[in-house]
Amino acid sequence: MPAAAKMTRKDFVSSQDVRWCPGCGDYSILSNVQKVMPELGVPRENVVFVSGIGCSSRFPYYMNTYGFHTIHGRAPAFATGIKLARPALSVWVVTGDGDGLSIGGNHLLHTIRRNVNLQILLFNNRVYGLTKGQYSPTSRPGMTTKSTPQGGIDYSVDPIAFALGAGATFVARAIDVDANHLQEVLHRAHAHLGTAFVEILQNCPVYNDDEWVEVEDRKTRTNASLVLKDGEPLVFGNEDNRQGIRIENGVPSIVRLGDQDPVAAGIAVHREGHESPAYAFALASLTRPNFPVPIGVFRAVEKPTYETMLQHQVDDALAQRGPGDLSALLRSGDTWTVEA
């Protein structure tokens, strides 16, 4: 077992053959996670990957760490139990749009709300893959699938807005094939104390190909996405088409910049640390085709984590009452002796 600092990507590759469809975005995500792992300085034995059910949830089998492939939608709850039992572990939840936001929406909500120190990676391909192509809660309304032959009539849920609504302290979005940016976001997620929620836009070449092609394709990415950088104005677009986002009364609009200074033109300056989530909600409302897709960290604020507060309660109880004395407890209150 090599020391943590000397590990490489290979140390995190398990012996199992990877069995996603050719061209699946999951390959790229897996490769980038394996690349980032040795850079985090966490001993391999302290890393746990927890998943639910779905294509993305096969992820733990391919990581040479501890892993738990659990049941549909419940991975955040399993991960919470693991983290509360062993707070020193680095626990990563891998889920998808169906697993995390449909059957598991409740657990995602409450885990984020509690701010348990976990990384939650939600692979969003806007379709059910493993069950062969039904629409998911993030599918665009009207999408035609096997279960919606006349088009879907569900309104979709936005993962970023969902996480913000649950009170997330860290919310980010990355793209499966944008390796450098994805790695940067994974580093940030790991460094964050509390629940770090990362939506990863992921392509399903079989059931929903090219869903994110505008932001995945290098040729269109610059105009179709907005890379969020803390302290910098919300500017996007090719050099000959510089544009910015202005936010007034919580409502975003696009400003064509030309040669103008973005700040002078009233373009919002990105700040991850706003105490109110209102600004991040405004960013979350930016969707295609009218707006670029924001990529990066929407929100990063600090709040005590659940497991830290639980440990404080344990410490306080020990400090105030000393280690529990079972014999004294059994004899507490009214007791009596029956003589022989």
Place this chain on the structure above:
Amino acid sequence: MSPTKPVEELDRVAIRFAGDSGDGMQVIGTKFTESTALAGNDLSTFPDFPAEIRAPAGTLAGVSGFQVHFAGERIRTPADQPDVLVALNPAALRANVEDVRPGGMVIVNSDAFTVKNMERAGYAEDPRPELGDRFRLVEVPLTSLNREALRDLKIGTRDADRSKNFFALGMMYWLYGRPVESTERWLRGRFKGDVLEANLRVLNAGIHFGETTEAFPISFTVPRAKIQPGHYRNITGNTALAWGILAAGKRFDCSVFLGAYPITPASDVLHELARYRHFGVRTFQAEDEIAAASATIGAAFAGELSVCTTSGPGFVLKQEALGLAIMTELPLVVVDIQRAGPSTGLPTKTEQADLLLALYGRNSDSPMPVLAAATPGDCFYTMIEAFEIAVKYMTPVAVLSDGYLANSSEPWQIPDVESLTQGAIVQRTDPEGFHPYERDPDTLARPWAPPGTPGLEHRIGGLETEENTGNVSYDPQNHARMVALRAEKVARIAQDIPPIETDGADRGRLLVVGWGGTYGAITSAVEEARADGLDVSAIHLRHLNPFPANLGEVLKSFEHVLVAELNSGQLWRVLRAEFLVDAKALTKIEGLPFKVSEVRGAIDSILEGEA
């Protein structure tokens, strides 16, 4: 106690306190029980209350009752019929009076018998004259006596009236010669100022009233019971269960994780353990039943002594997660404190109808050991044994309690904690030759290798695993072997289960089989029948999967087998299928425990004519 009134000695007495659900009947029932325990009697209690927190006052739906049975000899049930009923209003009278032993004492709050209250209780006319013919009716103007006792206190009528339960309690303390000190101590710890003063005053006013009133010409005494020498306390099933979890943590020197979601009648276990963080217990109130089970399984994977507590509707929701715990062979205990169903059913009433769910309630072949506690105090030991099985055999274990055991109480001999402090958890640390699904040749348990252990990194999950390596496998022969291995592992637990012992002769005409919280009623009925010369024995099963190895042999040693349970015949079905015995069933599904007389009646009808 009055020196001027005679005292009569009784072998045993059962008293039922009944009033509105906001009248404090559970409180005075509990206080009377504690005082009775300290008086050295054996006892058994049965709290019976509605699911509504404050049902409309004065209605039958809102009546809350607490029955306490105490004796100078060994008793095992709260008694079929109360000898005394204390009814605080007409509804409490109407809901309970027909249960009272004919000729028994019925004490009513005569102030509460207004036309309006009687109408609300459904009485067309005043029932007292008629009841006076069948029972010894004692009318006490409780409300006015209570107000009178508090006249000079600066306390409103409403608050004054709230303390009348303690006036009634004081009266009963005098009538049965109970010590008052433990109740006074409790009141002092609980209340302050005028409220404390009011409660103390009416408690003693009740005692003095008993002494002086002509309504009670004599008082009674029940001698100390001759029970096994030792140090005792009174305990409910839920407290014993919670403390059993603490004891398991101590026995294995391991911190404990409890995942739970609030549900009647299991929430008390969560409440109790949430107070003991200094015992190394982490309680987690999850967002739902599924999350509670999932987090508990996560903690088990991470190496904690893990348990989740619930009742029927929650137990159903946990089954998929339990299937995963069976598949991944992780040690944890899941407690189902059964209540009357189906669906929401009767949340505060008892039943034993989740046995088949515990045995077979998951998809595919997914065997899980099942234990059941027999008495309130036995919940303590059942929990310890469940953890022993879980960690030794690497399996989830189900423990069945029920609403009756949960809330009723009995004197409990306090165990010597040092005698429990043995037993070690074996967690794998050596990476040499490690495979996640290698097996102990004796128990077939796989190694417990929690995350954080260097060199043992491995993956587990719900997909079928290859024998030994634990890799995902779709091989048909491997699947058949793994199904058989999981079954064999649970079956081998029988090697640790002592042979079932028969209460009575080892063979004969009739064997009564019971399990769980019916122990008291069945044992009392069988002993009574034997005392009357009937050829009847009994066994009471704690281990419902696997069964004790000699069970089939014992069943076949009797001409008749009667399976008594509070469901429509669940164990009965299993025993017939498993052992091909022509067993008969005694079932009851009223949300209430067996009466001794009901079990006795079934015994008599099978053994008709023999005496």
